[in-house]
Amino acid sequence: MREEEESSSWFAHWEEQLPSPEELMPLSQTLITPDLAIAFDIPVAAAAAPPGANQNPGLSLHHPPASSRPPPHSDPESSDLNSASAAAGGDEPARTLKRPRLVWTPQLHKRFVDAVAHLGIKNAVPKTIMQLMSVDGLTRENVASHLQKYRLYLKRMQGLSGSGGGGGPISAADAATDQLFASTPVPHHFLSRGSVAGPEPFLSCMPVAALQHHQQITAAMQQQQQQYYHRRHLGHYGSPTGRGGFDHAFQNRAVSHSGMHQMVGLAAPPAMGFPPTTLVDDLEPAKRGGNGERKVLTLFPTGEE
DNA sequence: ACAATAATAT
DNA sequence: AATATTATTG
Numbered sequence: 538m539r540e541e542e543e544s545s546s547w548f549a550h551w552e553e554q555l556p557s558p559e560e561l562m563p564l565s566q567t568l569i570t571p572d573l574a575i576a577f578d579i580p581v582a583a584a585a586a587p588p589g590a591n592q593n594p595g596l597s598l599h600h601p602p603a604s605s606r607p608p609p610h611s612d613p614e615s616s617d618l619n620s621a622s623a624a625a626g627g628d629e630p631a632r633t634l635k636r637p638r639l640v641w642t643p644q645l646h647k648r649f650v651d652a653v654a655h656l657g658i659k660n661a662v663p664k665t666i667m668q669l670m671s672v673d674g675l676t677r678e679n680v681a682s683h684l685q686k687y688r689l690y691l692k693r694m695q696g697l698s699g700s701g702g703g704g705g706p707i708s709a710a711d712a713a714t715d716q717l718f719a720s721t722p723v724p725h726h727f728l729s730r731g732s733v734a735g736p737e738p739f740l741s742c743m744p745v746a747a748l749q750h751h752q753q754i755t756a757a758m759q760q761q762q763q764q765y766y767h768r769r770h771l772g773h774y775g776s777p778t779g780r781g782g783f784d785h786a787f788q789n790r791a792v793s794h795s796g797m798h799q800m801v802g803l804a805a806p807p808a809m810g811f812p813p814t815t816l817v818d819d820l821e822p823a824k825r826g827g828n829g830e831r832k833v834l835t836l837f838p839t840g841e842e
Numbered sequence: 843a844c845a846a847t848a849a850t851a852t
Numbered sequence: 853a854a855t856a857t858t859a860t861t862g
Contacts, residue, residue, distance in 0.1 A: 638855055662846060681846070682855055688847095714853065 639679050640835040643720040648672065648811060649683060654724040672814045674834070690718045691727055 641649075652669035653661040663681040670680070693715075697707065 635856090641854080664845065677845080678856070682857090685847075685849095686854080710853080717854090 636674075636676075637832045637834050639675070640833045641683055641717060642835050643717065645672065645814075645835075646683075646717055647721045648814065649680070649687070650721045650723065651811065653684075653687075654727075658727065670814070671811070674815075687718065690715060691723070694723070 648670045649666065652666045656665055656669060661684070663677045663684055666684065667675055667677050667680045693707075693711065
């Protein structure tokens with residue numbers, strides 16, 4: 538039982554373990570790739586920003602595959618990385634930087650489904666869903682993209698559920714694809730074909746608002762986290778359950794690799810049914826062959842479900 | 843001008 | 853395969 542104490546204290550002092558920004562700065566330069574250095578515009582010349590006072594809301598992550606070189610001007614000017622042309626210390630950084638891919642964890646998806654369920658298919662549109670989820674850092678496009686896929690999933694389900702006689706063999710690919718979706722119970726009426734489902738008697742008129750102000754803060758934190766630790770792969774514990782069993786890959790809290798996982802606890806007003814959530818950098822789901830290092834963001838549920 | 847959806851790209 | 857991004861439409 539003493540373990541319980543330890544487990545509860547694993548986060549008690551997480552702050553103390555955090556190195557100062559100044560401490561990390563030099564390290565970052567060493568660890569991060571030149572690309573990242575450019576993208577992040579490491580403020581070598583700029584005063585290090587203390588936690589809580591981020592220099593800028595910009596998120597960035599340079600993408601590796603040099604395929605995205607939008608500049609129509611035929612001048613990559615790639616040779617210049619120290620300079621000032623990009624953004625010298627402390628000033629508004631490039632706003633054209635990309636954020637890392639969002640990873641839809643089962644928890645995050647749960648929130649998504651929850652929101653959709655409460656809104657009703659009718660009103661379940663990206664913007665609204667996003668707001669209801671109140672997950673900072675989550676963008677409308679993130680939701681839209683996921684929603685698109687989710688709809689396909691639902692269609693698929695309907696298709697093989699109503700059709701008589703099993704005409705549509707579910708390809709193996711599909712099964713694998715739906716792992717995420719399978720992890721969350723799909724509200725009955727979702728599958729109801731042919732008609733809409735009104736909004737649940739639940740939160741009918743929820744003053745959804747005032748939730749998007751944390752975005753900048755967390756966004757910055759995400760950025761820092763990305764700079765901070767260089768995680769390759771911690772190994773995974775979730776057993777590859779052959780089927781719909783998402784073995785919570787979230788036990789990483791037990792990992793004692795010198796890992797620096799940080800959790801950002803953001804206090805936010807319990808506007809709607811669910812407590813707000815924050816994005817946190819976590820371990821990656823595991824990859825099989827061929828997937829190099831990919832920086833991603835995952836969501837860690839601050840509240841339980 | 844904005845938001846949603848569809849289609850396509852990475 | 854999973855997301856992002858772009859294009860199209862309402």
